[in-house]
Amino acid sequence: MKFPKAHTLKQIAHLISTEYIGADDFPVLGMNEIHVVESGDIVFVDHPKYYGKALESAATIVLINKKVDCPEGKALLISDDPFRDFNKLTLHFKPFQSSDSAISQTVxxxxxxxxxxxxxxxxxxxxxxxxxxxxxxxxxxxxxxxxxxxxxxxxxxxxxxxxxxxxxxxxxxxxxxxxxxxxxxxxxxxxxxxxxxxxxxxxxxxxxxxxxxxxxxxxxxxxxxxxxxxxxxxxxxxxxxxxxxxxxxxxxxxxxxxxxxxxxxxxxxxxxxxxxxxxxxxxxxxxxxxxYKEIAAIRKIPEILEKLKNL
Missing domain, CATH: 2.160.10.10 (Hexapeptide repeat proteins)
Incomplete structure (x- = not known):
């Protein structure tokens, strides 16, 4: 999901009340899950098992729950709850819009x-x-x-x-x-x-x-x-x-x-x-x-068991 306009690292950190590592004006263009991230995107990670994958991904901003070494060319947002703060960003940039008609006027x-x-x-x-x-x-x-x-x-x-x-x-x-x-x-x-x-x-x-x-x-x-x-x-x-x-x-x-x-x-x-x-x-x-090989093998089990009994 790309933002309507580019934001800075400082602006995003202010929105979700987090610390950050990186230049104040580091560009933030959007946010995505790890399988679709691009340069300029935020990705979140909240489990040590996946820190490496997130830090090495195409995302250039990592929303993470631990201070770690920041890879060159990237920035970090340090949060006690990245899942919560990723949701905050989604709700800020893509808030729910109620409808007042069965077919919207914007269709x-x-x-x-x-x-x-x-x-x-x-x-x-x-x-x-x-x-x-x-x-x-x-x-x-x-x-x-x-x-x-x-x-x-x-x-x-x-x-x-x-x-x-x-x-x-x-x-x-x-x-x-x-x-x-x-x-x-x-x-x-x-x-x-x-x-x-x-x-x-x-x-x-x-x-x-x-x-x-x-x-x-x-x-x-x-x-x-x-x-x-x-x-x-x-x-x-x-x-x-x-x-x-x-x-x-x-x-x-x-x-x-x-x-x-x-x-x-x-x-x-x-x-x-x-x-x-x-x-x-x-x-x-x-x-x-x-x-079919597996099924054929399974069908032989009774025969094998019978042979074992007769040993």
């Missing part, structure tokens, strides 16, 4: 696009040409929808990320300031839920087709011409490359990559990255050849 809707009754369309949404948005669809603020997109009834675009810190008093949510982007020629079935990014974008790539009742987590990127069947659940920060096929009720864990033209059979549980141009099934999901 941009393209030519020949049809919006059916009872839809909610939030602030600063952009919808392209020749789209059909069926009834009871909710499109949260800042969502971008391309041309020739069909969205069926009850789908929700832009809900907050399922991202929580466990505190003594209860779960504390990391605030979401990102967007959902639906590219051209995408079809979304009924009752799909696509969460916005925490600071970046959740993207459904051009020409992809999603069936009913699919969950897509925050900051996930689905490539071009993917087919995803009903009741698939995709966690946050997943990369699904082009022309992937995912059949019904597959579950996919966070932070992994599914390679180009992979095919995942129904009810598979994907717990690690999968190479492209292969077919997978099972829990945990593996390629067909490996999985």
């Amino acid at each position: 941009k809707i393209g030519k020949n696009t049809i919006i059916q009754p009872n839809c909610f369309i939030g602030n600063n949404v952009v919808i392209g040409d020749n789209c059909i948005i069926h009834s009871n669809v909710s499109i949260y603020d800042d969502t971008i929808i391309g041309d020739n997109v069909t969205i069926h009834a009850g789908t929700v675009l832009g809900a907050s990320a399922f991202y929580y810190k466990n505190r003594t008093e209860g779960y504390d949510q990391l605030k979401s300031g990102g967007r959902v982007i639906i590219e051209n020629n995408v079809d979304l079935g009924a009752l799909c839920t696509i969460d916005k990014g925490v600071t970046g974008n959740t993207i459904i790539g051009e020409g992809s087709k999603l069936d009913n009742q699919i969950q897509v987590g925050h900051d996930t990127r689905i490539g071009k011409k993917c087919l995803i069947a009903s009741q698939v659940g995709i966690a946050g920060c997943v990369i699904i490359e082009d022309e992937v096929t995912i059949w019904g009720q597959v579950g996919i864990t966070s932070g992994i990559t599914i390679g180009t033209k992979a095919i995942i059979s129904a009810k598979a549980g994907v717990s690690k990255s999968l190479e492209g141009y292969k077919s997978y099934f099972g829990v945990p999901a593996d390629d067909f050849r490996s999985k």
